Amino acid sequence: MSANRRFLLIRRPNGEPVPEDFRLVEEEVPDPPAGGFVVRNHFCSLDPAQRGWMDDAPSYVPPIELGDPVRATTVGVIHASDNPDFPPGQWVLGMNALEDYSQAVPGGFAMLIDVSGVASPSRFLSAMGAVGLTAYFGLLEVAKAQQGETLLVSGAAGAVGSAVGQIGKIVGCRTVGIAGGPAKCRRLTEDYGYDVAIDYKGKSVGELAAEIAAAAPGGADIVFENVGGDVMDAELLNLAHGARIVLCGLISEYNSPEKIGIRNLWQVLAKEATVHGYLVSRFMDRFAEGGAQMAEWMADGRLRVDEDVQEGLENAYAAFMRLFSGANTGKLILKIA
Amino acid sequence: MSANRRFLLIRRPNGEPVPEDFRLVEEEVPDPPAGGFVVRNHFCSLDPAQRGWMDDAPSYVPPIELGDPVRATTVGVIHASDNPDFPPGQWVLGMNALEDYSQAVPGGFAMLIDVSGVASPSRFLSAMGAVGLTAYFGLLEVAKAQQGETLLVSGAAGAVGSAVGQIGKIVGCRTVGIAGGPAKCRRLTEDYGYDVAIDYKGKSVGELAAEIAAAAPGGADIVFENVGGDVMDAELLNLAHGARIVLCGLISEYNSPEKIGIRNLWQVLAKEATVHGYLVSRFMDRFAEGGAQMAEWMADGRLRVDEDVQEGLENAYAAFMRLFSGANTGKLILKIA
Numbered sequence: 001m002s003a004n005r006r007f008l009l010i011r012r013p014n015g016e017p018v019p020e021d022f023r024l025v026e027e028e029v030p031d032p033p034a035g036g037f038v039v040r041n042h043f044c045s046l047d048p049a050q051r052g053w054m055d056d057a058p059s060y061v062p063p064i065e066l067g068d069p070v071r072a073t074t075v076g077v078i079h080a081s082d083n084p085d086f087p088p089g090q091w092v093l094g095m096n097a098l099e100d101y102s103q104a105v106p107g108g109f110a111m112l113i114d115v116s117g118v119a120s121p122s123r124f125l126s127a128m129g130a131v132g133l134t135a136y137f138g139l140l141e142v143a144k145a146q147q148g149e150t151l152l153v154s155g156a157a158g159a160v161g162s163a164v165g166q167i168g169k170i171v172g173c174r175t176v177g178i179a180g181g182p183a184k185c186r187r188l189t190e191d192y193g194y195d196v197a198i199d200y201k202g203k204s205v206g207e208l209a210a211e212i213a214a215a216a217p218g219g220a221d222i223v224f225e226n227v228g229g230d231v232m233d234a235e236l237l238n239l240a241h242g243a244r245i246v247l248c249g250l251i252s253e254y255n256s257p258e259k260i261g262i263r264n265l266w267q268v269l270a271k272e273a274t275v276h277g278y279l280v281s282r283f284m285d286r287f288a289e290g291g292a293q294m295a296e297w298m299a300d301g302r303l304r305v306d307e308d309v310q311e312g313l314e315n316a317y318a319a320f321m322r323l324f325s326g327a328n329t330g331k332l333i334l335k336i337a
Numbered sequence: 338m339s340a341n342r343r344f345l346l347i348r349r350p351n352g353e354p355v356p357e358d359f360r361l362v363e364e365e366v367p368d369p370p371a372g373g374f375v376v377r378n379h380f381c382s383l384d385p386a387q388r389g390w391m392d393d394a395p396s397y398v399p400p401i402e403l404g405d406p407v408r409a410t411t412v413g414v415i416h417a418s419d420n421p422d423f424p425p426g427q428w429v430l431g432m433n434a435l436e437d438y439s440q441a442v443p444g445g446f447a448m449l450i451d452v453s454g455v456a457s458p459s460r461f462l463s464a465m466g467a468v469g470l471t472a473y474f475g476l477l478e479v480a481k482a483q484q485g486e487t488l489l490v491s492g493a494a495g496a497v498g499s500a501v502g503q504i505g506k507i508v509g510c511r512t513v514g515i516a517g518g519p520a521k522c523r524r525l526t527e528d529y530g531y532d533v534a535i536d537y538k539g540k541s542v543g544e545l546a547a548e549i550a551a552a553a554p555g556g557a558d559i560v561f562e563n564v565g566g567d568v569m570d571a572e573l574l575n576l577a578h579g580a581r582i583v584l585c586g587l588i589s590e591y592n593s594p595e596k597i598g599i600r601n602l603w604q605v606l607a608k609e610a611t612v613h614g615y616l617v618s619r620f621m622d623r624f625a626e627g628g629a630q631m632a633e634w635m636a637d638g639r640l641r642v643d644e645d646v647q648e649g650l651e652n653a654y655a656a657f658m659r660l661f662s663g664a665n666t667g668k669l670i671l672k673i674a
Contacts, residue, residue, distance in 0.1 A: 052603075052607075058574075058607070059607045060578075060607045060608070060609070228602065228603075233598075237395075241397075247602070247605055247606050248606075249606070250602065250603050250606065253603070258600070259600045259601055259602075259603060260600065261570075261598055261599045261600035261601060261602040261603075262598045262599060262602055263595070263596045263597065263598035264596055264598060265565065265584070265587065265596075265598040265599055266389075266565075266587050266590070266596060266598075268584055268612060268614040269584050269585075269586070269587065269614040269615070269616070270389075270395070270396045270397045270614070271397070271614060272397070272614045272615065272616055272619065273614045274611060274612065274613050274614065275605060275611065275612035276611050277605040277606040277607070277608060277609045277610045277611065278606070278609065279606070279609055282609065
């Protein structure tokens with residue numbers, strides 16, 4: 001292939017992204033930058049966080065520039081290089097973009113990966129990548145989960161939430177998962193070992209809070225938050241004293257023009273809880289350690305990681321929107337080669 | 338005096354308390370309970386937290402029962418006793434109620450106090466009591482304030498906030514205080530040493546956020562939160578990376594039938610901030626240490642503590658409402674003997 005297809009952001013979405021916010025173009029395959037290399041991307045991670053990067057708002061990374069391809073974590077093969085540490089033919093992980101070929105430089109997430117022992121290189125975007133490690137470090141290092149504690153997880157059938165629940169069981173927690181719809185709730189208990197599954201759909205905050213209370217009468221020692229909004233407000237009414245809340249994601253409001261936040265903040269005060277805003281990049285220097293542990297648990301059959309692999313850069317928009325419709329079953333990945 | 342006047346809660350307030358929610362009655366002076374004592378209350382603390390105790394909602398202490406006097410921290414003199422450790426004539430601090438005489442038992446906050454070295458026994462309800470210690474432990478132990486950090490305080494002219502700002506200066510922080518109206522803002526800089534005073538009145542969240550940004554261009558390393566609502570939403574747009582938020586009070590919503598919460602929770606995630614729900618009772622076993630340090634700073638002239646002393650149990654309602662009108666200037670105390 002001699003062309004580089006690139007999925008560009010050409011307009012900032014107003015609420016939910018529409019196809020007109022993006023454009024697929026073909027350009028020349030670029031040369032390696034000085035001291036860097038060019039990656040042929042094979043698998044691209046599709047994550048809720050990308051929606052935030054499309055807004056022109058202060059965040060932990062700069063917004064995607066209009067006219068640039070949509071930033072994404074990818075795994076691929078080095079196509080050409082100006083750096084002897086990153087030779088052509090090697091598999092590499094990094095923060096690149098939704099495009100066939102990305103210019104890259106060492107630093108940040110960029111690292112060579114050994115794909116010989118894994119079922120698919122895409123695992124480095126799921127269990128052994130930022131998503132699995134978000135679950136791993138968030139539960140073990142931020143929340144410091146202990147045996148016998150009650151762990152409440154929202155977005156529990158999602159890529160992060162499903163791993164959080166399973167690691168929680170490995171630690172010895174009682175796990176209560178919240179997800180949308182009976183199919184996802186069935187997966188919580190059947191596939192991911194949750195002790196209790198709660199369907200939030202069609203319920204008021206009060207009704208959902210009552211269901212959580214029935215499932216966790218002593219309150220939640222740990223809340224692993226991926227959703228926000230009404231779901232989080234119901235959780236906040238069920239905190240144990242001194243609860244730790246890992247604030248990992250707020251997918252319910254990523255497409256909302258107005259931020260939603262929470263109303264029951266006073267419960268954080270009344271229960272002397274702690275809310276930890278959390279980005280996995282904090283643990284970047286320990287990714288190898290976490291990835292090795294995740295790989296071991298997968299090999300032992302103690303950890304199941306599902307991937308929802310969609311195909312084709314031309315399907316990038318439709319694939320991305322699966323995150324917000326709740327259609328994805330497992331870590332959403334776009335295979336482009 | 339042979340009668341015991343008691344200020345009873347007879348109806349749960351719907352939003353802002355009204356006089357009809359309370360009744361002042363006269364009863365017999367009680368006898369000491371077994372192993373306990375009776376306090377003649379002299380000074381009663383009036384605090385925003387009391388408003389929360391009037392609601393029938395799950396909180397860190399049970400609600401005040403209808404027909405019971407309004408729970409309050411008091412200092413007074415032991416009137417009669419069935420406990421040799423609490424002999425008549427001694428000054429005592431404790432969680433009692435808005436009434437002339439309270440039955441009390443050892444435990445909790447109840448402790449003998451030495452009033453000989455202080456200007457007024459009421460200091461044990463302000464600088465050397467829960468309010469001053471809330472500032473002391475919240476800033477030094479929860480936020481772990483360090484020299485050179487930027488400290489942003491809401492309710493900065495209030496009893497807690499004014500002490501937080503001054504302790505922040507003692508530690509070596511740059512202090513930015515938010516209060517309502519020019520008179521309070523003048524006190525922030527003239528009386529409490531704040532580097533910058535910001536008046537929140539009449540400003541949108543965006544306008545207030547812009548003023549905070551101008552005062553703290555690098556963002557706030559510490560937010561000491563006493564207010565909540567729009568003020569907190571503006572603060573959240575000005576967090577430094579890794580900011581610590583001490584969630585101490587939410588006075589903006591205590592009289593609101595609907596909880597208000599925050600909309601900019603996503604900033605806690607984006608900035609990897611931590612929100613610490615905080616009740617000073619956590620440090621109860623260190624109150625003597627904290628009180629001694631506060632007393633030393635007051636004696637050295639490094640710490641100014643203002644008290645707004647209202648008089649007469651018959652004025653309890655009007656005095657209490659000063660907390661919510663913003664009329665109080667310093668720690669609000671009701672002198673009843």
